[in-house]
Amino acid sequence: MYDVAERSGVSIATVSRVYRNPDSVRAQTREKVMEAARELGYVPSGSARGLASRTTGVLGLCFPDYADPDAESAAAASDADDDQAVMLYSDQIIRGMERAARRHGYALLIAASLDGGPESLVAKVAGRVDGFAVLARTVPTADLEVISRRLPVVMLAGPREIDHLDHIVVANTEGERELTRHLIEDHGLRRLAFVGAEEESPDAQARFRGFQEACRDAGLPVPSRPEVRAGMMTQAEGALAADALLDRSEGTGVERPEAMLFANDQMAVGALQALERRGVRVPEDIAVTGFDGIPLSRLVRPPLTTVRQPIRQLGEQAVELLVERLADPGRAPVSLELPVSVTRRASCGCG
Amino acid sequence: MYDVAERSGVSIATVSRVYRNPDSVRAQTREKVMEAARELGYVPSGSARGLASRTTGVLGLCFPDYADPDAESAAAASDADDDQAVMLYSDQIIRGMERAARRHGYALLIAASLDGGPESLVAKVAGRVDGFAVLARTVPTADLEVISRRLPVVMLAGPREIDHLDHIVVANTEGERELTRHLIEDHGLRRLAFVGAEEESPDAQARFRGFQEACRDAGLPVPSRPEVRAGMMTQAEGALAADALLDRSEGTGVERPEAMLFANDQMAVGALQALERRGVRVPEDIAVTGFDGIPLSRLVRPPLTTVRQPIRQLGEQAVELLVERLADPGRAPVSLELPVSVTRRASCGCG
């Protein structure tokens, strides 16, 4: 910058103005400066600017990454499916945030969280942004507590661990309730089995609550826990869960359920495959539903009835909240619940 | 930081050491500092650190975004499909770069490019990173020229506009040539039609060259240009192109082609739908191929024969190149060509 100033015969203040506020400099002077900058290959230092102006123009996102980064080639080679599906969630958030951020003139800094010492990636991100979003359960609450005192943080899709933070969830409970209601009222189904997972996310729990509520509303027995728990919320485990459910009713005299409601789409897709292998027809013999609305849900046979989450909007809303809070740091914590919509397809007996 | 130093009774130099090089500080002192930091909610400023140390620990990515950010809700509501598919490319690069970056201790700053004055997003990114990757045709060559004098830049998937930059491409030509050869030699097809687009990417052009080479190698007539050009490389346009191709042969006495080779998967998928509507069977009546290997290509009926691009690896390699150049700024420009692989599925008559 000093070089540019010298070369164009002005002071560094003027050079700065050319970049920050071009209109405040005479056109002729501006041209001189810009030309000098071009000749010298001048690239303004974001760090210096950030230091001096105390804003960075960058928003951040911390998200979990389930895959071990060192097992890269393995993951890429084999199981492109699950990987693909898992990607979708954070990828869509990234995309949503990126777009909204751009609309507001921000760039986006992303980092999958890693645990670490004081110099963890989270700290790195936190120090370089004007505000950031955190996917639930990716950053230790203690760290968040500290960081959120310095800059806006919005929590995405999880329980509200820190109550003075803005946070956004999707209407998991309402969505699953509505879906269940649909099965009961519109399809006349009575024996419903909800499939959760061993290690359940808060989202999955909320969905189960929706299921319970719908059962209660319809006067059906209200299970206190999922009928089956898959090991993880993956396709393979979903298939196993479906098998387990059917085995159970075949061996004993227990009647087979009329519907299986999975806590997410991936499990439901796996179940569809398992059922096909067994010769159980969907939806004639049994209805199957998922949750999330991943692209794959529409492509499987039969197309999966599910609850569509506005994931990308989650990202966009996160940015909106950050921008708003940046503009008004004092305002009360905001808690948003994004609406979901039941997508009725063939797997429940619709269309 | 000054506050932390004061509160823990040390100098700022020691506080700095606690974060940068914990081992150089006595454990007891370190604890004091860390506790003070916690109490004060201290978050180190990345800008200041960047300024002082002259490195940011961040890598960047500039990519194009075809969708208008202001048309957001519209895009989200309607055409979730195309959008989904388009996302994949840059999303996978993002994911690949993010992983590789994390492996090397870097965070990733992303920004879809926007044209603008001296304060464009590109400049913003450039000033905040240690190096970055650019998707072809997203940043004006002149800007790149300037920026690349200051920090490592690697160009992704395009022509080598600036020859002193590192750059990575995928083997478009080789892939399409191999695919075409497969159709000719293994399936005995002779009348092949390549479908390009009006505004073609260098990638699409390279693919067409591969097609030409295979035709020449087989002693078939070598077309000087694509048989049809779609308006854009989208699903809808692909369908139109397929229709146009068939209309042409039905009206006139020209024989219908035995195979349609599309410049990318999206167009091919659209074509598949158009053909189904017309009652033309694939692959019995006509073979169809794509390029890219997007997930959707495997899910359509019939599954699409295509050429799989290692997109995520593109991102990873980009990071590797950046890291290497950061370690050795003087080394000669590197040019990488990533191998592709023909994925034979039902749409060409295989399996």
Next chain:
DNA sequence: ATCTAGGGTGAATGCGCTTTCACGAGCCTC
């Protein structure tokens, strides 16, 4: 008891920019 090493710490400098504040030159007003 003196000397030497080396680990632990503080003082001071500068990284490259933004941002007052002050200043001069031209313009208008009365």
Next chain:
DNA sequence: GAGGCTCGTGAAAGCGCATTCACCCTAGAT
């Protein structure tokens, strides 16, 4: 023709950290 204006510019003071360099203190060697 003097006072007030605005516009364009320069001087200088930080922004929060990393990093010498010098210093002190303790331990082991002599």
